[in-house]
Amino acid sequence: MNYWLYRLLPFLNWFPISGKQLRADVVAGISVTMILVPQGMAYATLAGLPVIYGLYASAIPAIIGSLWGSSRFLHTGPVAMISLLSAASLAPFAAAGTQYFIELSILLALMVGVMRLLLGIFRLGILMNFVSQPVIIGFTNAAALIIGLSLLNTFLSVPKPDSGTFLEDFFGVVAQIPHAHWPTVAFGVGTLVALVGLRYLMPRLPGVLVVVILGTLISALIGFERNETVDIEQVQGDPVEGIYHGLLAARQDLDRVIQTLNEASEALQSSEDAGVHPPELAVRVATLESEKKRLSKARNALRLEAHRQQLTRRDHPTLGSVFQPREAGDAGPVWRLSGFEGNRLIMASGGQVVGTIPQGLPSIQAPVLHWDVMPALLPAAFVMALIGFMEATAISRALAARRREKLNPNQELIGQGLANIVGSFFQSFSVSGSFSRSAVAARSGAQTGMFAIISAIGVLITMLYLTPWLYHLPQAVLAAIVMSAVFGLVDFRTMAQYWSIRRADGLAGFITFGVTLLMAPNLANGVIVGALMANLVFLAGTVRPRYEIQSLRSDGTRPGSIRDDAEGEDEEPAAEDFAILRFDASLVFMNTAHFEDAVMDALARNPNARALLVVGNSLNRIDASGIDKIRSLITDLQAADCTLMFSGLKPGVLKYMKRAGLLDEIGEKNIFGSYREALETLQPHRKRTP
Template sequence: MKYWLYRLLPFLSWFPMSSQSVRADLLAGISVAMILVPQGMAYATLAGLPVVYGLYASAIPAIVGSLWGSSRFLHTGPVAMISLLSAASLAPFAVAGSEQFIQLSILLALLVGILRLLLGLFRLGVLMNFVSQPVIVGFTNAAALIIGLSLLNTFFNVPKPDTGTFLTDFVGVLAQLPQAHWPTVAFGAGTLAFLILQSRLLPRLPGVLVVVVAGTLLSAATGFEQKQTVDLAQVQAPQARALFGELSRVRSDLERTSEALGQARARLRQRERAGEVPPELAVRVAGLEAEERRLKERRSRLRVAAHDRALTRVPRDGGGAAFHLREPGDAGAPWRLAGFREGRPVLSAGGEVVGTIPRGLPSFQLPVLQWDVIPALLPAAAVMALIGFMEATSISRALAARNREKLNPNQELIGQGLANIVGSFFQSFSVSGSFSRSAVAARAGARSGLFAVVSAAGVILTMLFLTPYLYHLPQAVLAAIVMSAVFGLLDFRTLGRYWKVSRADGLAGFLTFAVTLYMAPNLAAGVIVGTALASLVFLIGTVRPRYEIRPLRADGSPAGSITNGDSEPAHADFVTLRFDASLVFMNAAHFEEAVMDAIARHPEARALLVMGHSLNRIDASGIERIRGLITDLKAAECTLMFSGLKRPVEAAMERAGLLDEIGREHVFPSFREALARLQPGEATSPATPPPARSGDD
């Protein structure tokens, strides 16, 4: 009864708590909260959501993940990789930041949570054993690079081309470097430099909190945000006015097309479930999809072109202002298009700030179950569930090993699953375990998961009382916070070490890195390709395992290895074979090739001794292959022998009657005894008495 109670309510293991333990968790929770608030907002922008959703995802999920997880150090909440995967997965279905996009983000969190919960309940954490460590390292390096560089447009305050391909977008952002807003660059670069230096010189200082407070105060004091909503008539530059108007029309057309496409897809799936195949509706969906892609490409080009048109603000008599095309020598900062508000252009001469954050706690709401979209989201949810579990488990294992803590991966899956499920009812997007916040908790001396509850309380207090003070926080500061976190995950040295250990493992790691980078934002492709390659290498090693042929001298001592290029002895009547694998259907033919290779290399041998200590298992295919070899070698006047067979292998041979066919006098308990009995002139003598059994070698 007690066992099941602790399984259902694992947080009971926190009790009883001492005053010292509570004090340690309070301090650790406060330390984590200082990081959690700005990180949550930063990762929300990475997920394509308003910053307030980062706060929502930092509260309830952190509490639930801690209560039902197995690690006392793992902190659950928004993380960079899952946020990026969420944004990339939803990009085909809705415009980032729109109401539809927000609803789908919450729905995706629910799906991810259900899948993780099922994996944990059915104890399927073992699935992660199919992903090799080089693949994980290669993927992590690529994902860290993608996450960091995908925020470069925020760092420069230029529009992202949004072509759907990470490398193309990256080149497009670099091409806009001459239009960068240098005060924004200064905020981002200064934040990044401070966080790097602080982590090395003053690691216990809450650097993230420091840059948020300092950046907000400096932004407010200098008037960093300068925006003005205007009418098109106020733009006196004809080309710029035409661009702004066309971009506004394309945005409206895209919204209408996306809405029509969603409705058409819903009707198509409804008709298909009813057993109907309406070709006219399928053609309409295909046409709307093509139109949506065209409009997105058009919008991307127009945004970049419109931002390139720098304007100068000229005050008018009687109030108001006109905006003319900027000429060399014009005074004041250039004004550029920053977006639209109710169809009217918004011009800016400053940088982007967080802006108004709604005050108050997230309300309890059922996720909007869009049944027509759920089947399309399931593959992305499955990938996010596995990658999030991979990330959380690697963090937990590292901290558990450092602190000698027992870890239950399946319970961690349950905790992470419940965190996403419950969080989705409180407007949270997908969450997972955070390395940086977990490390801070461990370093601060956390004793139990209570620290995560304390950190969530800090977020709740922020949502209730502090959000108005975050208005002037520069977006570049949030981008730099994410960059500093993910660039610390880059570890090419380990990939190089894997290459030195095994070319195949190194290739799997580097190929995973390259494919992930090339296919971004479809990050799952890298993991799939890397895992497939690692599995292929494993299968090749199983189908064609290594074997070694070792001839014996006349006195029975080993004479080196023929297969390694060593010279053959002058008088060798026997040859031994070591086959480094189980003898099963996948490699039985290769075993036969190895035996024949040994005989071909050593035609004068009168006996071939198989060193059985390297055979862990044998199946029916292996037994039948040995039967055939007994006959073939006997025709060649050579005897097949075995030494040091393991008990399961010998028992299988006994049940198949193979020991009698080999000849029990030719099955030796150890390699040493085989060498002692195999002397010139005695190898094939059937009168040789069997040696006494002394146990396995």
Template sequence: MPNPWLYRLLPFLNWFPMSPRAVRGDLIAGLSVAMVLIPQGMAYAALAGLPVVYGLYASAVPVIVATLWGSSRFLHTGPTAMLSLLSAAAVAPFAVLGTERFIEISVMLALLVGLLRLGLGVFRMNVIMNFVSQPVIVGFTNAAALIIGLSLLNTFLNVPRTSSGSFLVDLWHVVEQIGQAHPLTLLIGLGALAILVVGQKINKRIPWVLVVVVLGTLLSAAIGFERKAETRLDAIDAPEVIRTLEAWDQGNRRLTEIAAQLTELNAQLDTLRHRGDFDAQLEARLLELQHTQKELRKDVNELRAESHAIRLSPVPGTGSGETTRWRLAQEGDSFYRPEAIRQGQLILSGGGKVVGEVPRGLPSFSVPHFDLELMLALLPAALVMALIGFMEATSISRALAAQTREKIDGNQELIGQGLANIAGSFFQSYTVSGSFSRSAVAFRSGAQSGLFAIVSALTAMLAMLFLTPYLYHLPQAVLAAIVMSAVFGLIDFRSLFKAWQVNRADAVAGALTFAVTLYAAPDLAGGVIVGVLAATFLFLVGTVKPRSEIQGLRQDGVLAGAITHDLAPISDRFVVLRFDASLVFMNVAHFEEAVLDALSRFPRAEALLVLGDSINRLDASGAEKLRALTADLKKTGVTLMFSGLKRPVRRAFERAGLVEVLGEDNLLSSKYQAICVLKERYAGEVPVQASQEAEPGRNGPV
């Protein structure tokens, strides 16, 4: 008999035995997924602010580890758009985009996310996702999809994008530069996007992502899409241009100096803190440098945008055996724009941006950088990434499991995702999660087990060894189109409208999540936190003031709401009240108000029956309130009664001594038995209207 603990420790043993047909299906599915994985990985790495090769690194070891220790046969783990954007947003405050420090922190963040997911899985905390309502998830996903897609607009236009710390401000700056867009880049990007969107509708089995990569690379190489030139500032015959470019160069150098000073200063402060010392001057210097860096970054962004607007053309007659000189482009001239400047050397671009040189070879084993203070600073973002990544993975797994009747273990999936990120961080991978698009490809291609994911990872490794030189001419606009086509399909406002029809409080929480996420971007964690808090608050409001309604009898003898169904009350000698909530500390005050309000509407009433079939729990506060309320009502000649109490609630009444307080004959098994008892006690009564002061009513939900 198989050892259940062994299968829990090594869940991939459930794949075996495998038939030749199953192996063949996994091989085909794995190759099909790899055709999507490789270009997607590069695209998502660029979105994360990393060189594209890191997307290939994230497509290797993490994919294998996740499928070996996960619970779903069809879930494919690796780079995803959502976590790539979250990773870039989390790391951006601590390092300059694309630098070695940025890469170092991105890998360390993957380790932290992995540890959090592993801990949640080991301690069986997947229930934590129950605190995130579906409208909140939808609101966040819609906002994140818009942010991801629109953040690549500058790549489509081939214009610089500022990094002010506000997504909406940066987006507006990009929109202002539409007039400077590179037409061919825009054409290639839109063409790739059109092929991806239309192709998916024509035939989903064709790897259209690979198609646009191959076509885009061949076209780029054939037409010389990338046109580069390099020159010195003194070779430009335009003093005003030189001044702008010199200011840009000086700003970049100053930013590099400040970054080095901050690194050194943080190291000194870390040493002091470990010794338990404190240096006020160093702390003040740190704050001063951080403020200077922030302000200088704004100035450099403006200079970069100003420099991009400059059009330079080679001076006729130069460049043949002598240094090419440059002047401001005139009408009809072929021109170049300043793209970057380093130590007085200006790099000019007359075409579009391509991926460029991609390092060949597999990722080497390397222990991630470990900085406890920085990890603590990254912890809130890492926790949100861990939960959102898990939400992505489980939603995909459950959607596919619903079609195959596969049993999914959420905690085991957390363990698999956690181990994938931890192992990946030792092989230069950034944060990964489950991918809906690649999992769907695997399912459609006939995958039978997690072996398909291993095949896809091995194929990605072969690409790293042999194919990277052929990726040089791949236009970055094609990668942007791949991301856009993936994320725009996630936008779903219809679900929020449906939520409004079902429960407006849920819809409000979802809309608030959407708005806050969009406003606070690129800090996406705030939107989720606000959404969860809003949903929780609105739920508590509904719990504190639940629905209650005085009942009447329909012609067929069924109890129903008096106002809802326009019914006359049963009698003026007793009142029947429905209370749709448990009797707990949060709503016992409202229960008392509902009882007193009902009695005030029927001043001759001698009994009040509470329909107990909607009461699921009684706590100490509820018991004390019932004890006091029963005593107060007895003094006024009113008997409090309950009907249809569930067995756990009835036992709680007994343990609290409420049976003796209320009286055994006032706790009846069903509401219809209770009505019969009440009619016998108050025989001869006929239905009458309530007092003129108030009509029979209800306290509705807030």
């Protein structure tokens, strides 16, 4: 009874908690809160969501993940990798920040949670064994670069091209460096420098919290945000007037097409669910998809062109103010288009800040189930479930090793799954285990998972009382926080080591890295391609394993080194009347043909051999195909006046050979317990060199 109770409620293992332990957990929880609040907001922007959703994802999921996880020291909440994967997975279906995008983000969290929960219940954590370490390192390196560089536009305060591919967007942002907002750049660079400096000079200080407080104070004092909302008529002059009108019309046309497309897609889905497949409706949906892509491309081009226009604000007797192209000698700040508020323009001469954050706790509401999109999100949800599990278990194992504790990966899957499922009912996007916050907790002396509950309480207090104080926090500071965190994950040295150790492993890592970069923002494809590559390399090694024809020292007293051939200055073939072969793999259906080739190769090098000794120490397993192949080789070799012998066969292999009656066919006298015993029997027949 107690066993099942502790399985269902693993947090009971925390108790009893002493006063000393509780005090340590409170200190660790407060320390984590100082990092969790700014990190949560930063990762929300990375996920394409308003910053308040980062706080939603930092509260309830942290509590559930701690209560039902295996590790007492793993902190669950928003993380960079999963946030980027969430944004990338939803980009084809909705524009970031829209209500539909928010609904899909919460729905994706529910799907990821259900998948992780099922993987944990059915003990399928073993699936991660199919992803090799070089693939994981290659993917992590690429994803870290993508995460960091995808925020470059926020760092520079320039629009992102939104071309649909990461590399094209990146080079599009780099091309806009001359049009960057340099005070924003100063905030970003200053944040990075401060984070690095605090990490080395004052490592015990919560550097992330320090830069958030300083950045918010400086921004408020200098009036970093300077916006004015105007009508389109207040923008005058060529060519800016035509560009802005064109952009406004393109936005309206795109919104109209998206709405019509959604209605047509729902109608098509309803018809197909009813068993009807109207071709005219399918054609209409395809046409609208094409029109949506065309309008999106046109709108993005106009957005970039609008940002290039430098304007000057001038007073106007009837309109109040007008914005006109900047001329030589104009004084005052440079104004640019910052965004839209309905059909009105938001003009800005300052930088972008977090702005108004809704105050109060998240409401309890079920995720909106968009059945038409869910099938398309399944592959992304599965990959996110596995990658999140990979992150969480890697962190948990490191912490468990330090504490000399046992980790249950399947229980961790259950905890992470429940955190996402329950979190989705509190408007949370996808979450996972955080390395940085878990490390802070361990360093701060956390004793039980209670520290995570304390940190969640800190986030709830922030949502209730402190969000108005964060209005002036520059977006560039949040971007720099994410960049600082993810660029530390880049590790090309390990990739180079894998290449130097084994070319095939290194190639799998580099291919994963390249494919992930090229196919971004569809990061899931990089993992899939890398995993397939690693498993193909493994299968190739299984199908054609290494075999070696063994030589003896020229004095004939003991076995010599193992060689790929039987030639050498101090070595020679084993004998003219026998050959020795070592096959470095299990003998299974995939490599029986290669085993036969190895036998024929050994006999071709020893044409006068009357016996072939197979060194069986490396034969860990044999299946029915392997047994049949040995049986056929016995017959073929006997026809050629040659005897097949084995040495050092393992008990498991002998057991299956005996069941198949193969031992009788080989002959007991041709099966030796060890390599040395076989040589002692064969050595007297060896032809000595004169």
